[in-house]
Amino acid sequence: MKVSIIMPAYNCCKTIGLSIESVINQSYQNWELLITDDFSTDSTKDIITNYQKKDSRIKLLKNTYDKGVSGARNTSIHYADGAFIAFLDTDDTWNSNKLEEQLKAMNDSGTFASHSGYERRDYTGALLSTIYAQKVVTFDDMLKKNCIANLTGIYNSDVLGKFFQKKIGHEDYEMWLRILVKTDSIGIRMSLANYTVSQASVSSRKLVAAKWHFDILANEIKLPLYKATFYFCFYFYNSINKRLKEKLLNIFK
Template sequence: MTSLVSIIMPAYNCSKTINASIESVINQTYKNWELLITDDFSTDSTKDIIKNYQKKHSRIKFLENTFDKGVSGARNTSIHYAGGTYIAFLDTDDTWAPNKLEEQLKAMNENGMFASHSNYERIDSTGTILSTIHTQRIVSFNDMLKRNCIANLTGIYNSEVLGKFFQKKIGHEDYEMWLRVLAKTDSIGIRTSLAKYMVSQTSVSGHKLVAAKWHFDILVNEVKLPLYKAVFYFCFYFYTSISKRSKEKFGNIFK
């Protein structure tokens, strides 16, 4: 008997993109999943779209926040109600390859590991591939301190073994959560692209310094590293972040 995978999807005013995200879950070759979509007080037709899918697919579950809790709050609502052995994440402007769950669960089971991640493609709003992000075969906690090695849309972990991990309402909430996951287990990577991440044009240009501050704050305030260690690991993050964005202009990223 196959294990249930709970897929966590926060939704907010995403009527233009959520259909593709949901369809990429429905089209998974691995069929034992539940999709928990928490609407975070949308004002467009997002809720109607989710409810229409729910009528057709019993594995899709519609949840609703009564006030805007932000992306971490929406994910946490879904995580609270998740009943699966495994927990995975997908946002409403991103999509999965059909074999995403099948390949990652196979790798975890064959290698006796409790978390997994994969390569993924960064695309723009037209679907044009900007770059392919190549991951390491094995990612440890120390690897994760140096840079964000696990994109949230590719990550999956065994909640039956590790417990559930809720996200904090801070910048880079997914990075902080995966640090806590990797404090308990290494993650095994699939080195083919199993997901597509849509790059928001509003986030590309203006928020690099804000993102850097979020990262440093996590190292100091959440991981509680001594200042000299936080600076050491932050230097790795800063270098790889700048390198990633510059190489994106010229082709794929190879790690």
Template sequence: MQNDLVSIITPSYNSEKFIAKTIESIINQTCENWEMIIVDDCSPDNSNEIIENYMQKEKRIKLIKLKKNSGPAIARNMAIEQAKGRFIAFLDADDIWLPEKLEKQLLFMKENDLSFTYSAYRLIDEEDNDLGVFIPPVLADYSSLLKTNFIGCLTAIYDTNKIGKMYMPNILKRQDYGLWLKILKQIKSTKGITEPLAIYRIRKNSVSSNKLKAAMYQWKIYREVEKLNIFQSMYYFMNYAYYGLKKY
């Protein structure tokens, strides 16, 4: 059914090394009712050529080219704006979905009457070496997510029929985290799937691999996006540090 269409949001910048695997993982989904909206953020490499080759064979893939380099928040929000689907899902241009990801997650959402869900995911490095599995808590609410962001962007799906279209805050990093907090403020709580349904690639220079940078952006979320006072921010930041040490 068209009203169950899934719009997959993919920002792309210099992604020529991995974008083919990302697209293939969408084409190989057992759920076929999807559109993939890739937004190129002025890539100087050959990633657009690779994407356009896939578009010739696969009409469900769309490419939007930004006129100036604007960052992933604007790229993702542009795709959300253009999305025709009931469900909004996210997959970055270097990550991968397992074949039954959409089918299993949509069934889980419908059976449990959920407007927003997430799942566990596997981790790999740039050479596809296995780095283990991240299993998030089953339950998520605003307060628990402030302590630590356990929702991987590549696993998140929300239902526009239930909560409308929601956009990411226009910040340089952690904009996905800002969106999850915004959604959880509205819906109060949700559930996730503990089975890994996606594969997250850790890049050498990514924010997630640079702990100091990640901590700085976490603080900005508390103070500038969520507008928490200094005491609330310190409380949640101590929790963030604790969970960060525990995770790694």
């Protein structure tokens, strides 16, 4: 069955080639790559067009104005016709066996979503840390911390329907919460993807990210204040713990 891969693109001419190549090199070949250009002003569109000429499974969609990352993803999701939907950003890459391993895991477990471990790297490609995936992630698990990195997630849209992203901070986390209301996600512990951490990335703005997380719990999921606070404490603890482990790993390299 076909996998629709959702890729938002904005002024990413320096990195998008590697991301596209990691899709082309998948061992599972029944896919379409829907790249929505979000009004780029560099050579991003030219690079995508060149890949299109080589592979008809690559589709270029264009927003007529800058809609942001959620808007670009939503354009691609709208036109996706695969049985499964997966996500990849233009500065990240997949291992060649990613789709094959996750489709098999979903089939074997009878679940309709999957995630995997991944490696966090800086802009030079140097390894910062390896994140090992939890074997099964439930809705309750996801309330306590973000257990699914968007670049590793895939879900069965034939069974669950399509999930569009809201234009809010941590839009992917909020989307995966809605998915996990309908299904658990089966995890592949080993790393199947590479996530690039840059100085300008959302993940580096810790206080802003924390506020977004609480807003989702309180305003989007609409938990009572005491429950939102309870789950936010888990998030805060896990975030600090993860960064401390990463710093210790770098010290003792």
